[in-house]
Amino acid sequence: MPNTNLSTPELPVLIVGAGPTGLTLACELARRHVPFRLIEASPGLRPGSRGKGLQPRSLEVFDDLGVIDRILANGRSAMPIRLTDPDGRTSGGPAYEERPDVPYPASVITPQWRVEETLGLRLTELGGAVEFGTALESFDQSADAVTAVLRTSDRVETVRAEWLVGCDGGRGVVRKQAGIAFEGETDERIRMIVADLAVDGLDRDAWHMWRCEEGFVSLCPLPSTDLFQYQAPVLDETGLDLATLQSIFDRRSGRTGLRLQNPEWTSVWRSNTRLAERYRDGRVFLAGDAAHVHSPAGGQGMNTGIQDAHNLGWKLAAGAPELLDTYESERRPIAAGVLRLSTARMAEAAEQKSIPIRSDRATTQLSVNYRGSALARDDRSESAQLRAGDRAPDAPGLTTTTGKRRLFDLTRGGRFTLLNFGPRFDSSVRTFHVVPEPAAADEIADSSGHLTRAYSPADRTLVLLRPDGYVGLISDAGDFSAVKEYLL
Numbered sequence: 447m448p449n450t451n452l453s454t455p456e457l458p459v460l461i462v463g464a465g466p467t468g469l470t471l472a473c474e475l476a477r478r479h480v481p482f483r484l485i486e487a488s489p490g491l492r493p494g495s496r497g498k499g500l501q502p503r504s505l506e507v508f509d510d511l512g513v514i515d516r517i518l519a520n521g522r523s524a525m526p527i528r529l530t531d532p533d534g535r536t537s538g539g540p541a542y543e544e545r546p547d548v549p550y551p552a553s554v555i556t557p558q559w560r561v562e563e564t565l566g567l568r569l570t571e572l573g574g575a576v577e578f579g580t581a582l583e584s585f586d587q588s589a590d591a592v593t594a595v596l597r598t599s600d601r602v603e604t605v606r607a608e609w610l611v612g613c614d615g616g617r618g619v620v621r622k623q624a625g626i627a628f629e630g631e632t633d634e635r636i637r638m639i640v641a642d643l644a645v646d647g648l649d650r651d652a653w654h655m656w657r658c659e660e661g662f663v664s665l666c667p668l669p670s671t672d673l674f675q676y677q678a679p680v681l682d683e684t685g686l687d688l689a690t691l692q693s694i695f696d697r698r699s700g701r702t703g704l705r706l707q708n709p710e711w712t713s714v715w716r717s718n719t720r721l722a723e724r725y726r727d728g729r730v731f732l733a734g735d736a737a738h739v740h741s742p743a744g745g746q747g748m749n750t751g752i753q754d755a756h757n758l759g760w761k762l763a764a765g766a767p768e769l770l771d772t773y774e775s776e777r778r779p780i781a782a783g784v785l786r787l788s789t790a791r792m793a794e795a796a797e798q799k800s801i802p803i804r805s806d807r808a809t810t811q812l813s814v815n816y817r818g819s820a821l822a823r824d825d826r827s828e829s830a831q832l833r834a835g836d837r838a839p840d841a842p843g844l845t846t847t848t849g850k851r852r853l854f855d856l857t858r859g860g861r862f863t864l865l866n867f868g869p870r871f872d873s874s875v876r877t878f879h880v881v882p883e884p885a886a887a888d889e890i891a892d893s894s895g896h897l898t899r900a901y902s903p904a905d906r907t908l909v910l911l912r913p914d915g916y917v918g919l920i921s922d923a924g925d926f927s928a929v930k931e932y933l934l
Contacts (some may be wrong), residue, residue, distance in 0.1 A: 448569075449685075450455055453922045456606060456608075457481060457482070457483060457605055457606065457607040457608070457829060458480055458481050458482060458575075458608045458609065458762075459475060459480060459481070459482040459483075459592055459608065459610075459611060459762055460482065460483050460485070460584045460592065460605060460607035460608060460610050460611070461468055461482055461483065461484045461485070461611045461613055461635060462485055462610065462611065462612050462613060462614045462615035462618070462619070462620050463485075463486060463615060463618060463734070463736070464484055464485070464486035464562070464566075464576045464578070465492075465558075465562060465611065465613060465734065465735075465751070466483055466497075466558065466561050466562060466565065466571075466734070466748050466752050466754050466932055467486070467613040467733050467735070467736075467752060467754060468486070468611075468613035468614075468732030468733075468734070468755070469562060469566060469576070469752035469761070470507070470511070470565060470752050470755035471485045471611060471613060471755035471758060471759050472565075472569050472574050472576075472663045472735065473511050473513075473565060473568050473569050473572060473574070473759075473763060473764075474511075474755060474756065474758075474759025474760065474763070474860065475478075475574075475762065475763060475900070476569060476572035476574040477511075477696045477859075477860060478570050478575060478759075478760070478763040478860070480762065481786070483572070483577060483605070483607075483787065484569075484574065484575070484576050484577065485576075485580040485581070485582065485596060486576050486578050486579075487580065487581035487582075487614075488576065488578065488579070489578055489579045489761070490578050490579075490793070491559055491562060491563060491566070492559060492562070493494060493559060493710065493711045494557075494642060494644050494711040494713065495556040495557035495558055495559070495561065495640075495673075495675045495711070496556070496557075496559075496560060496638075496713075496748075497558045497561075497742070497745070497747055497748035497749075498522065498555055498556065498557055498666065498668065498675055498745075499553050499555055499749075500517065500553060500554045500555075500556060500561070500749065501553050501745060501746075501749045501754065501809065501810050501811045502548060502550045502551060502552065502553065502750070502810040502811070502812055503749065503810060503811035503812050503814060503837065504588075504748075504749040504752045504753065504811070505517065505549075505550035505554060506550065506840075506854070506915060507547065507752055507753060507756045507914075507915070508856075509549065509550075509854060509858065510756075510858050510859070510860060510915060511565075511568060512568065512570045512858070513564050513565065513567075514550075514672075516564045516567070516568075516611070517554065517556065517561070517564055517804075518554065519648075519670075519850025520556050520560045520670040521554040521555055521556030521560070521669050521670070522554065522555050522669040523550070523552050523553070523554045523558070523746040524552035524553075524556045524664075525652065525653050526538050526539075526543060526651070526653070527539050527540065527650045527653045527654065527655065527808055528654050528655065529655045529656075529657065530654070530655065530656045530657070530699070530847065531661075532656060532657070532658045534547075535536035536625075538652070542669075543846040546841060546842055546843075546894075546896045547839035547840050547841060547900045548812060548839075549665040549852065549854060550842050551810075552863070553669075553745065553809075553810070554595060554668065555592040555653070555667075555668070555851060556643070556668075556669055556670070557668045557669075557670075557671065557675075560670060561748070561925065567862050575642055577770070579598055579599060580596055580597070580598050581596065581597050581598075582595075582596060582614070582619050582620065583595040583596065583597045583602070584619075584623060585610060585620075585623060585730075587610070587727075587728050587729050588727075589703075589708055589730060590608075590625055591606050591607065591608060591672035591729070591769065592606070592607050592608070592609065592610040592730065592759060593606050593727050594607060594610060596880075598682075601621065608729065609729050609730075609731065609733075610729060610730045610731070611730075611731045611733060611750070611758070612624070612730065612731065612732045612733070612736040613634070613733070613734050613736060613755070614736055615735040615736055616628070616718065616720065616735045616736065616739040617745065618735075618736045620720060620730060620732065621736050622737060623641070624727040624730045624732075624922075625727070626723055626724055626727055626732065626815060627723040628720045628721075628722055628723075629720060629722075629723055630718070630719045630720030630721055630727060630739075630785075631718075631719060631720070632716065632717065632718045632719075632720075633716075633717040633718075634716060634717075635681065635717075636677065636679070636716070636717035636796075636837065636924065637680050637681070637682070637683075637714050637715065637716050637790075638678065638679045638680065638714070638715045638742075639676065639678045639679075639680060639684070639686065639691065639694070639712070639713075639714055639719070640675065640676065640678060640712070640713045640714070640715055641675070641678055641686065641691060641709040641711065641713070642668065642671075642673045642674070642675055642676070642710045642711040642712075643662065643673060643674060643676055643691070643706055643707050643708065643709040643710060644672055644673055644674070644706075644707040645665060645674050645704055645705070645706055645707065646664060646704065646705040646706075646707065647703050647704045647705060648674070648704050648884050650674075650828075650923075652667075652668035653665075653666040654666070656698050656699035656701070657698070658697070658698050659785060660697060660698055660911065661679050661680075661701055662677075662678070662679065662698060662795075663677070663678040663695050663696060663698040663881075664676070664677045664678070665695075667768075673688075674887055675755060676689075676691060676706070676709070677694070678694050678695070678698065679795075679796075680694070680708075681870070682872070683686065684716070686709070686712040686844055688706060688707075688708050688709065691706055691709065692705070692706050693736050701874070715741075715742065717792075718739050718740075719739065719740045719785055719788075719789060720738070720740075721738050721778070721781055721782060721785055722736070722737040722738065724774060724778075724887045725737055725773060725774035725777060725778050726770075726773065726774050727784060731758060731773065731789060733751060733754040733755055733777075734751030734752075734755070735747065735751060737754065737777075737778075737781060738750065738785065738882070740783035740784060740785045740788040740789065741788045741789065741791070741792040742788070745809065746784045746787065746788055746809070746811070747784075747788075747856060748782060748813075749811055751775075751783050751812070752782065753780075753811065754777050754781075756914050756915075757773060757776060757914055758773050759860075759914075760860060760912075760913040760914055761773055761855065766870070768820070769821075771820075772819055772820055772821050773788060775819060776818070776819050780814055787808055787809070790834055812837060814837065815822070815833075815835050815836045815837060815916070816835035817833055817834070817835035817836065817914055818835065818872070821835075821912070821917065822834035822835030822917075822919075823918070823919045823920075823928065823932065824919060824920035824921065825920070825921055825922055825923055826920055826922060830900060830902070830918070831902060832900070832902060833917070834917050834918060834919055834920050835916065836916065836917050837902035837915060837916055837917075838852045838853075838857070838911045838912075838915050838916060838917050839853075839901070840852055840853050840900075841892070841894070841896040841901075842894060842896055843889040843892075843893055843894025843895075843896055843899035843901050844856070844890050844891070844892060844894070845890065845892075845893045845895070846890050850893075850923040851890075853897060856890070857911055857915070859912055860913040860914070862910060862911065862912065862913060862918075863910070863911040863932065864908060864909070864910050864911075864929060865901065865907075865909040865910075866895075866910070867898075867901070867904075867905075867906070867908070868887070868905070868906045868907070868924055869905035870907070878880035887899060903922070904922040905924075906921075906922065906923060907920065907921065907922045907924065908920070908921045908924055908925070908926065908928075908929055909934060910933075919932050
């Protein structure tokens with residue numbers, strides 16, 4: 447019989463679910479010294495590649511969190527795709543565009559468990575931890591707190607938190623108990639086998655795909671492992687044993703010399719496209735798959751959850767009601783767009799009998815913006831290329847006292863940053879970190895001109911960058927009072 451501990455410690459944030467979304471949120475809070483607990487019902491790190499693609503915008507988030515080197519070390523950027531048709535003809539892709547304002551122009555292939563491992567290590571460095579084997583059993587909320595019942599193998603605990611964030615997936619407890627509708631549909635006729643396995647006789651130089659009238663099959667090498675991710679859409683129930691996977695592969699690829707090994711992990715993805723009716727219920731928030739689920743086409747799911755957490759983290763740390771009110775209004779429309787994109791890409795995949803091979807600003811998530819948000823303020827014309835609410839462009843070639851730097855080197859760490867393009871600084875750019883104190887200022891020369899081209903400043907322009915890497919305010923009139931009002 448479990449022991450019951452009815453202690454009710456005060457806790458600012460309780461995070462349920464330690465996938466990429468929950469871990470990103472925990473890292474955000476930890477680096478801001480906001481106490482939290484991160485619980486995960488599973489007993490340890492979950493196996494399986496699951497999501498395997500990190501988009502350029504998510505790579506920028508990981509740069510800001512200080513984990514980009516580990517991510518890149520365990521992944522592969524711009525992995526080529528080799529598509530083989532029934533007649534033996536091959537084609538490849540996707541192409542990507544190198545631009546000075548984008549430090550990571552191509553997506554990175556890495557298994558999801560590596561992402562979770564990397565974020566877990568960073569969380570440990572920041573003084574946090576995941577409480578594995580701890581499940582949320584139930585919760586109630588009042589005007590000023592959430593009271594949650596947590597269960598482990600040998601005890602039941604009641605905790606009292608200021609905020610509860612459900613990062614516990616599409617079947618999670620938080621959304622269901624909050625009574626938030628999960629609007630959409632499930633089509634049991636559309637399924638896809640996903641498995642992690644070794645393959646004898648296949649090179650690891652590319653993501654290999656074969657297509658035929660029956661459908662496609664693909665094998666994507668998983669960097670930092672000896673495994674491939676196997677994917678094959680199927681129309682009805684089928685086995686996940688090695689013989690079945692090999693039979694599907696042989697028929698669709700036409701290859702005879704490749705032998706699959708016993709899978710280390712298998713799953714069946716079913717078509718499930720849903721969006722939470724709302725992202726907040728009082729003191730309860732939803733993020734990641736708890737708020738939106740969709741097809742894997744386009745590689746958007748894990749990335750959208752990571753960016754949910756990046757948006758919510760600094761707002762929870764600030765604690766201002768008007769900031770927290772913007773989480774749903776900024777992020778839910780993004781998820782609705784992702785659902786439309788992934789559904790269209792899935793339809794394209796079904797028609798072409800292959801995974802669509804292309805990369806654009808929609809899939810890279812570099813075009814995600816919060817124009818029209820209550821946190822987006824500027825005095826620019828609607829035709830301006832850069833507006834408040836847009837992703838803040840990077841810029842290389844800045845001259846500082848420590849040498850040549852990128853703009854993202856100076857803004858890293860989740861702080862507000864003010865760029866002052868005013869003439870009083872002799873046409874150079876001066877960077878102010880205004881949280882917690884606006885005292886330190888560095889004069890930075892835009893010796894390459896990339897910063898000026900990216901931000902198109904007038905003679906007195908002020909640009910305030912948000913902690914999550916978006917433009918909060920632009921004042922071409924040089925209105926410092928507008929900046930001060932924004933930060934109050």
